[in-house]
Amino acid sequence: DKEFLYQFCKERLKKEHFDFFVFGHRHLPLDLKIEKSRYINLGDWLKYYTYGVFDGSAFDLKTYTP
Numbered sequence: 001d002k003e004f005l006y007q008f009c010k011e012r013l014k015k016e017h018f019d020f021f022v023f024g025h026r027h028l029p030l031d032l033k034i035e036k037s038r039y040i041n042l043g044d045w046l047k048y049y050t051y052g053v054f055d056g057s058a059f060d061l062k063t064y065t066p
Contacts, residue, residue, distance in 0.1 A: 003030075005021070005023055005026065005039065005041070006032065006034070006039050009021045009034050009037065009039050010034055013034060013035055013037060017036070017037065018037055019036075019037060019038070019059075020037065020038050020040060020054075020059050021034075021037065021038070021039045021040065022040045022042065022052060022054075022059065023039075023040070023041050023042070024041070024042045026041045027043060027044045027047070027048075028041060028043060028048075029041060029042065029043030029044075029048050029050040029061060029063075030043075031061045038059065040052060040059060040061055042061070043061075045064075048063065049063050049064040049065070050062065050063050050064075051063075051064060
């Protein structure tokens with residue numbers, strides 16, 4: 001809840017609706033609900049093996065398993 005980007009998303013939603021906020025570079029995979037939107041942080045490929053898939057309407061945060 002104190003995450004900088006999470007707070008940014010909450011403030012941005014006061015002005016305009018977005019279905020998804022997708023970020024990288026923070027390294028921790030997160031998929032959090034903010035009102036009717038979702039805050040998604042992709043995580044990383046080295047420790048969590050996480051990645052995102054968007055099919056045009058739905059967004060899934062997935063984990064690669066060899």
